[in-house]
Amino acid sequence: MLIVPADDPGQARADFAGQRIASTKGSTSEMSIKLNKSEPLTFQDTASAYLAVQQGKARGMVANTMTTTKFVNESQTKGKKMRMIQDPMLFQPIGVGMAKDQPALTAKINEALHALDASGELNKIWDKWLGPDTEYKMTRTDKVVPITELKFTPIP
Incomplete structure (x- = not known):
């Protein structure tokens, strides 16, 4: 930013x-x-x-x-x-890195991330470290989504 x-x-x-x-x-x-x-x-x-x-x-x-x-x-x-x-200079999505061609591992990680997001636990973690009562005073607006759903230009 x-x-x-x-x-x-x-x-x-x-x-x-x-x-x-x-x-x-x-x-x-x-x-x-x-x-x-x-x-x-x-x-x-x-x-x-x-x-x-x-x-x-x-x-x-x-x-x-x-x-x-x-x-x-x-x-x-x-x-x-x-x-x-407010117009970001560059959008850098955050992801989980892992070895290719690991469909079972990918499914488990996606399941865990979606569960944390749906339960509100990710918001609690965010608020603890970055939220309104911290020096950052940030509000989490993003949701866990597949990277294919994100609209951004990859870094060259």
């Missing part, structure tokens, strides 16, 4: 094409900046990338949703206020 100073007029990632955007070096965040035809300003760590935006050296910063949400929340009480652009 892309975060920018709260007073930045940009509303969508296209508004940041050609602009200097900070990220960590060698990350998918850096790749998303290049794919957006923006100019990456890279750092060894995320905190340095965030500082570059706070100091006006970059128009925004790209990182994962958890990190950007935390920075936006913290910025409301210290430093330059930030906001998140």
Whole structure:
């Protein structure tokens, strides 16, 4: 996700094409900046990338949703206020990796994930680590679905 100073007029990632955007070096965040035809300003760590935006050296910063949400929340009480652009720079689905051609294992994992989702247990786990009472204050909106149902452009 892309975060920018709260007073930045940009509303969508296209508004940041050609602009200097900070990220960590060698990350998918850096790749998303290049794919957006923006100019990456890279750092060894995320905190340095965030500082570059706070100091006006970059128009925004790209990182994962958890990190950007935390920075936006913290910025409301210290430093330059930030906001998140709702148009994701890159969509990276989360999946379970396993050996190919394991239909019984795939079925069991899918069964367990769907059961956790249907019972509300995934929401409880989410809320414990990322929810409204944590520093992230995030709400889970996604559901467990087969990757074939997701609409996204694979990373080149």
